[in-house]
Amino acid sequence: MTIAEGLLFICGGFLLAVLWMDLIFDSQIRGYGDEQLPEAVLTSIADYYRRATTTSRPMSRLIAAMMVILLAALVFQAVSGGDPGWLVAVSGGLAAAPILIAASRTVRNAVRLGGREGGQAEQSALARSIYRDHVLCFTCLGAFLVIRLTAVW
Template identity: 45%
Template sequence: MHTFAAAGTGFLLAVLWFDLMFDVQTRKYDGEVLPPEVLASISNYYRRVTTEAYPMNRLVALVMLLTLAAICAEIVEGKNPWWIGWGSIALAGSGFVPTMMRTVPNARRLGSAKDSPQEQSRLARAVCRDHMFSFARMLVVLILQLIAK
């Protein structure tokens, strides 16, 4: 089962990498309102991936669920040390819940470009922060899965 969990984790890391390619534009402007061209770039990207990419944008949520299911099956099989499965489920689960409850709604709102530049800047920074933490968590999950038998 660790092969399926590792594959799902790898897919999610790739998605996060693409998101971060746009998110990192926020890092150059610490605490200030982002320039219109930066906001437009980020907003256009999130409009495409959260709204216009239907039904493919649902694939990410499906892979999250399948990855969690693969990790649960790995725990039930009991072929690996307990800390690999339980560590993976804790890290992945602690990232998936805020992603669905906070990051995705923020990205959709950012993609709508209806808020003030100040609010869009805040949303863009929040999404970037969430994605950086998610990338770090999922990288550790991938490492755990790769050291599994």
């Protein structure tokens, strides 16, 4: 295993673990259908995201650093020719999709929810959006790790 491959596993595993922690809080929305979430649920999720996105700095920047390192290691693997083309394309897509989703909307929504912006209906919609994003991202990163592990062994 090369250093770049090791970085792919370390970063991918770290990001998957972060998503697992997020989903522990996000999953509180389950069972409420489309109705507004109870205040206790919103408070729990919002408090978590306030800590995760705002008050935990500089530790919250570690997640962004892992994303950058993951992408850099993928680019290195692609340029060095160490991986077949299909593996570069599939693992690149599975890693890039969650990063793009996080950068384009999930982090922004988590900051808004953590700041308790909007009314209860808007916060409920934010919590549901964050949950959907995290399920998709968890699935992508889980598949990324399975494919990369399969390719190594």
